[in-house]
Amino acid sequence: MSTTVSPLAPASVPTLPVIAGVRLATAAAGIRYKGRTDVLLALFDEGTTVAGVFTKSKCPSAAVDWCRERLAGGKSSKGGLARALVVNSGNANAFTGKTGKAATKLTADIAARAIKANAGQIFLASTGVIGEPLDATKFNGVLDDLASRAAPESWEEAARAIMTTDTFPKLATKTVKLGKARVTINGIAKGAGMIAPDMATMLSFVFTDAPIAAPALQALLKSGVEDTFNAVTIDGDTSTSDTLLAFATGAAKDAPRISRASDPRLKAFAKAFREVLADLAEQVARDGEGARKLVEVLVEGAVSKASARRVAMSIANSPLVKTAIAGEDANWGRVVMAVGKAGEPADRDKLAIFFNGVRVAYKGMRDPSYDEAEVSALMKQPKITIKAALGLGKGRDRVLTCDLTKEYVAINGDYRS
C-alpha cells in the first residue's frame, strides 16, 4: 500500500469541535491490518435520529443490508433512531452469504450489550476485502472497552480508523445558526475507488447536534448527496459497500426542533450541511488512487441537468481523457469523443471546449486563436477544469474526478492476492 500522501491533500487536517451527544473511540482489533486502528465506535445520546444513503449495487454488503433494514424500521428497532455506529476497516463483509448476515447481527448484539441499547439502533459499516468472512467475535471485549473510553474530541482518530488505502484522513466541519442557536455539523469520510486489494468502498458519516426529525434528515441527505458524493467518480466502479449515514443528536441548546425538510428555518443549516458533504466529496477525489491532478468537469448548455450529468460522467470516466490529463495534454479531441459517446443530445457543430478557462475548440473545430504554449502551461497545474459547452439548452452540471496514472494500475494490478 502507498505510504506517500497524495499531492492533492489539503494543507492541514482540520480540528473538529465537540458535538453534544456524540462520543468516539477507536481500537486496533487486528481485523486485517497490523499496527493501526481498524474499529470505530461512535456513541449517541438517546433520541438521536439517523438517515442514510447507500450503494446502488445489486450485490450490497451485509452491513448495507443491515442499515437499510434498521432505517426501514425492521423488527426490534424503531426506525430512524440510533444509539451507536460501529465501523471496521480491513474486511468489507461483502459477498459473505449467511455468515456475513450473522456477523452483522453478532456485531450489533455485542455493541448493544456494551452500551445497554437495542441492537436495532446500532448502525454498521465495513470496508476492506470482499468475500472473506468477518470474524465478529473479534469485537467481543473491544466494543466494551471502546464504550468506556469514548470521548467527544476523537474526530481525527475516528477518520483514521476507517481509512483503507486513503493517504490522508478526511474531515470537515461547519457551524451555523439554527433559529437562535448555533449548531455544528462534523463529517468524516474514506475514499472511493481506493481499492487495494479489494477495498471498494466510500464511507462517510456526518454528525450534528441540531434537532432534526429522521424524515427531514433523510430528505436533507438525499438532496445533499446529489451534487456532492454522487458527483464524484474515481474510476466508474461502484462498491458493494458505499454508505453515508447522518446522525442528529438534537442536543444543541435552544435549537428549534425541525420536523420537515421544507421548514424555512432550516435554510442556512441545509446549505452548511451540503457544504460539509461537498468538502468531504472533494477530499475523496483528491485522494483517488494514484491521483496527481484534481479534475473538475463542467458541462453547460445541455438539454437538462440530468443530461449534463451524464455527459460530465462520460468525460470524467473516460480512460483516454484521464490518461491525457495525467500526461498534462490538453487533448480536447478526447473530450469530443467522450461527449459524443455519452448518448445524450449533442451537436458537434455547436460544441465548445475549454481547459482551465481557455477555449480550445468551438463550433465543431479547433479554436484558431488557441495558443498551444499557453494551454500547455495551464495543464501543469494541480487542478484542471474541463468545460464542455454544448450550446443546446440551459442544463448544467459539475463532476469531480482525478487523472488516471500508472500508479493507479500499479496499486490495483501489481500484487498477488
Next chain:
Amino acid sequence: MSTTVSPLAPASVPTLPVIAGVRLATAAAGIRYKGRTDVLLALFDEGTTVAGVFTKSKCPSAAVDWCRERLAGGKSSKGGLARALVVNSGNANAFTGKTGKAATKLTADIAARAIKANAGQIFLASTGVIGEPLDATKFNGVLDDLASRAAPESWEEAARAIMTTDTFPKLATKTVKLGKARVTINGIAKGAGMIAPDMATMLSFVFTDAPIAAPALQALLKSGVEDTFNAVTIDGDTSTSDTLLAFATGAAKDAPRISRASDPRLKAFAKAFREVLADLAEQVARDGEGARKLVEVLVEGAVSKASARRVAMSIANSPLVKTAIAGEDANWGRVVMAVGKAGEPADRDKLAIFFNGVRVAYKGMRDPSYDEAEVSALMKQPKITIKAALGLGKGRDRVLTCDLTKEYVAINGDYRS
C-alpha cells in the same frame, strides 16, 4: 508509438485470396506518418453493392457523415452502390467543421475523376488525429497513381496502410458455398481503443464476390456486428469514426443473386460472414493498447440476452477487473462489484463466478473448494475467461476485452501533443 508486436497476435498473417471485382493499392501520401503507407484505394467493378454500420457517437467524423449520406442515397448517388473506397490513416478528419466536410467532397471528387465514376459511389474512411484539418489536395495525383496500380492480391498491404497504433495487420478470410458457386469473404480491420495520440477509431472493411443486394447485405452486416464488433471493448471509449463497410461485387461465377437476407440459400454464407467479423473483432481485442491478456467475459443466467450484455460490458469495462487481470489475480470480489454496478437484475446469493472454468465463488460466498494455487496458475495464461452465472434466467452473452496495463497509461499519457 509502440514497435513491439502484441504478445496476443496470431502466429501468422493469413494470405487472402483474390476476390473477383476488387483491386487494391496503397501509397505513402505523407498525411502524418513518415516512411509508411497511409492511403488505401479499393476499386470495385460496376454493380458492386455496399452496406455500412457506424459509430453511435453524436460527434461523428466528416467521413462517417459522408458514408451515411451516400448509403441513404443522397443526391448524386444511387444508394447502395460503390465503385471505390478511399481510406487514410494519420488524420481522422473529425471535429474539423466545414473544412472537414469540404475535404470529404474533394477526396471523393479526386477519386471519381481518377476512376471515371460518380463521386456519390466513392466511400471514405479516415483515422488518426482529431481536430486537424485534412488536406485532401494531397490525394491529387496519388489516387490516379493508385488507380493505375491497383491489383487483386494486395490484401496485406491494404491492412497495413490503415493501421495507426496497431501492432499487427488484421486480416481474415472464409470461402463458402452459395448455391453451387464457391464465394469468398475477405476482411481487414484496424484496432479500437488504440489511440495515440488521438487515434480513436476502429475501421473494418469486408469484401465478397457474392451477388447480394444492398438491403440484404445491410441486414447481414447489422446482425453480424451484434455479437462480434459490438461485443468488443478496449476501454469503453467510442470513437468519432468507427466504420464497418461491406462490399459485394457479385462477380462470383454461377452464384445465385440474393435479394433478401432471409433467403435460405444464404445460410452458410451468413455464418461465414459472421465468422470473418468475429475473427477480425477478436484480433482487435488482441491488439488493445498495452494488452497482455485476451479477456473473454461470459455471462449466463441473466434475465435476457440484453441484460447479459450489459452485465458483461460492466465487467469488461471495469478498470478494477482489468487491472486485476493484468496482475494475474483471480480477484472475483471485483467481478461481484462489476455485476452489482451494472444496474441489471442480479441476486447476490445466486451468483457464481468462474475463472478459466474453475468456480471461485457461488451462492453469494467464496467457493470453499476453490484452490488458490490452481487458480493462480491459470491466471498466468494469455487468455482469461471470466464467467458470471447469475442464476436468474436464460439470458447469456459474450464480450471480449483485454487487460489494463501500465503500458496503456504510458501509450495514452506519456507524451505531449
